[in-house]
Amino acid sequence: MTGAAVLLLDAAGPEAAALARAAADRGHQVHAATVADGPAPAPELAGRVVTDFARPDRAVEEITAYARRRGVGAVLTANEYLTGLAARVCAELGLPGNDPHLAHAARDKAAMASVLTAAGVHVPYTRLVHDDTELHDALADPGVGFPCVIKPVSGAGSAGVTVVTSPAEAAAAADTARTARGRYGDAAAGILVQAYAAGDEYSVESVTQDAVTTHLAVTRKAVTGGARRVETGHSLPVRLPRATETAVHREVDAAIRAVGIRHGASHTEVVIAPDGRCTVIEIAARLGAGHIGVLLQHALGIDVFAALLDVALGRPAALVPTVHGHATVRFVTAPCAGRLTSLAGFPKPGPGVPFVRWRAAIGGLVTAAGVNADRLGAFVVTGPDAAEVERRADLLARQIRVRVVSAPLRTGRT
CATH class of the missing domain: 3.30.470.20 (ATP-grasp fold, B domain)
Structure with a gap:
């Protein structure tokens, strides 16, 4: 093995496995931080530290101590719930990572709406509610209207998200959002009520290195209708009209800066209205799931997993397409x-x-x-x-x- 060791926060799932393979193929020892009873980690691991992600202060101490003993020179995660923890670990170790003081805003969707609004990003009007009285007030707010979206403050993969078309549907939707807790003891207070953004759904796949962002592709999302929206497909790259693409990239750039993404991937969900107006729905400080990394590799020839490894190691990343397919x-x-x-x-x-x-x-x-x-x-x-x-x-x-x-x-x- 050559080069610095690489540490993954959580090593289960296809994206983590691809990161582990990319590191092992390039001669790096691969280590992981995992929970005691978590899914089976990637087979390439040279070692792991078992910790409790639900206790982040202790997890940071245990992970950084392990990383120093093993000569870790890069820390990555494909797990959305651990992006904030990754930023803290990188900061403690002096490794390329995201701003640890802003990273929570890429996970806590109430904080996300607040910081994006303050940064001038066009986002849905959002109300944070804690009880039935606040829910009633939010639904009566002219800024919300119907349809609207009720969702948990913390969550991923559309869990707990409901599109509500009338007040009669709101109570059940709120209960669904309240029960959709995130992983690792996530106990964010309240739920969100958001104005519904009408239009076509896309995501923007980006990599940022030294605070300079490269947008790799715009992805079209196929989504079911009805109250519970589930993604049924992704297609990339999408060619938008020049003016629309410029507007989308401008909003996404501002969102990336607002949540402190400085080194690594981001996956920004947007809605483009018929008039070309772009609304940022959410941003995650990770590579898009749903095999988007596979799509990037085959459509554009970009090995995004190797690129993210290079970003984490502080090396120039290869982000220019080598093929132009679909x-x-x-x-x-x-x-x-x-x-x-x-x-x-x-x-x-x-x-x-x-x-x-x-x-x-x-x-x-x-x-x-x-x-x-x-x-x-x-x-x-x-x-x-x-x-x-x-x-x-x-x-x-x-x-x-x-x-x-x-x-x-x-x-x-x-």
Whole structure:
């Protein structure tokens, strides 16, 4: 092994695994900070420190002590819930990282709305509410209106988020938001009521190094309708009209600065109205999930995981596209809650289909999609022409047959 060791905060999940592989392939020892009963970490690990992420002060002490013993020269995370902790650890170790005093604003969505508004970023009008009286007042606020969005202060993957079209729906939506706690004992007070931003949904994938931001791509998001919105696909890169792209990048640049992102990835969700107006919905100080890293690699030739490793190590990162193609990921969901009895027609890897992933077990219980974590599987389609890639992905998606029985199978039944 050569070079400084690399430490991941949480080493489970596809993005963390890709970061671990990128580091190991370049000769770095890979270590991780994990919780005692967490998911299985990436297999490349040379060692790990077990800590309690729900006690951040103690976690910082334990992680930094471990990092100093092991010669760690870079700290990264793909876990949105740990981006603030990563900023603190980097600051303690003197490593490239985000502003530890602002990092909470990329996690606490009430703080996010406040700092983005103060920075002049166009965001939805937002009210923080703590009880039923404040909820009633927020719903009566002309700045909110209907439809509106009720969501938790802390959360990810659309958990606890409801689009509300009338006052009668608000109480149930508020209860949903209150019960959608984040990980690691996150106990942020209150829930948010936001004005609904109408338009098409996108995200902007960016990497910042030494406070200089490179926007890698704009991603189109396919989202279900109704009260609970779940992402069903991502496609990139999207070519926006020049004036619209400039306006989007201007808003995203301001948002990145406002939440103190100085070294690393960011994933900014935006809505573009029919008149081209850009509204920033949320920003996360991490790479976009949902296999966006895979899309960037195949559509643009950018190894974003290697680039993020270089950023964390303080080395120049390769962020210029080497190819100019198109990639889309489609997610498969269950038609209803119940027991998964069969799957047919799911794509296999091959030319133009570089990535497939199925998460659910035949015979296991599944739920209808209410949050992004309910997705059963995904496949990626790539090619030089955007329209042809989308057409092929649609064709493959139509061939998939997922059968779910609405009631659990009886004991002993085959």
